[in-house]
Amino acid sequence: MLDKQIEDYLALAGVCQSAALVQQIARRGNVEQDAFEASLSSILVTDPESPQHVFGQLANVKVGYKTLLSQLSDKQGNKDTEITRYIASILGLERKLSRKPDALNELADRISHVQRQLAHVDFNNTQIVGALASIYSDIVSPLAPRIQVAGNPDYLSQPANQQRVRALLLAGVRAAVMWRQMGGQRRQILFRRKQILNSAVKALRLIN
Numbered sequence: 001m002l003d004k005q006i007e008d009y010l011a012l013a014g015v016c017q018s019a020a021l022v023q024q025i026a027r028r029g030n031v032e033q034d035a036f037e038a039s040l041s042s043i044l045v046t047d048p049e050s051p052q053h054v055f056g057q058l059a060n061v062k063v064g065y066k067t068l069l070s071q072l073s074d075k076q077g078n079k080d081t082e083i084t085r086y087i088a089s090i091l092g093l094e095r096k097l098s099r100k101p102d103a104l105n106e107l108a109d110r111i112s113h114v115q116r117q118l119a120h121v122d123f124n125n126t127q128i129v130g131a132l133a134s135i136y137s138d139i140v141s142p143l144a145p146r147i148q149v150a151g152n153p154d155y156l157s158q159p160a161n162q163q164r165v166r167a168l169l170l171a172g173v174r175a176a177v178m179w180r181q182m183g184g185q186r187r188q189i190l191f192r193r194k195q196i197l198n199s200a201v202k203a204l205r206l207i208n
Helices: 004-008 010-028 033-043 051-055 058-072 081-098 101-117 126-143 159-181 186-191 193-207
Strands: none
Touching: 004 010, 004 193, 010 033, 010 051, 010 058, 010 081, 010 159, 010 193, 033 051, 033 058, 033 126, 033 159, 051 058, 051 159, 058 081, 058 193, 081 101, 081 126, 081 159, 101 126, 126 159, 186 193
C-alpha cells in the first residue's frame, strides 16, 4: 500500500512523465522504453483497483517524479519551460474533454477496442501505438489548439515518432483525468508546491 502523500500526486507525476517523454522523442529521436510502455499501458487500465495499479510498480513513474521535482524546484536552472508548456497544455485538454460527454464516450469505446486488439497482438506492436495515436488525433486533439511540439525536425518528421508523441499525449490526458478524479486541481500546483515536492522526494527514495 502506497503512502497517501505519494498516492495523491502519482497521477500528476504521470502527466509530467508523458511531457518529459514527448520531449525525449522530439529532441533525441528515442525514449526511455520502460517509462514509455508504462505510460501507454496506463491508458488501457480503465478499472484500476488503486491509483498505483494504473502504472504498476512505482518505479514505472520514475521519469515523472524526477520531472516533477525539477519543475517545482527552487533552482531556476532545473525548470524547463518547454515541459511546463506541455504539462499546461495536457491539463487544459483534459479540462475541455471533461466537459464533452460524447467525446468521453467515444474515447471509452475506442480504448476498449484497443484492449480487445491486445488479445491478438503484443503491446509493443506498432499497431497498438498507432491505434492510441489515432484516438488522440481523432477525439482529444480537436478539442483545443494543437500542442506545438518543439525539437529536431528530422525526428519529428518520422511517422513512427509522430505516432509515439500522440500516444504519449493521450497517456498524459489519461493521467490528468485520474488526477482530477482524485481531487487534483491546477491551483494546487501553486499552493501545495511543498507537499508535491515532498511526495516526489519520498517516491524517488522508495524507487531508489
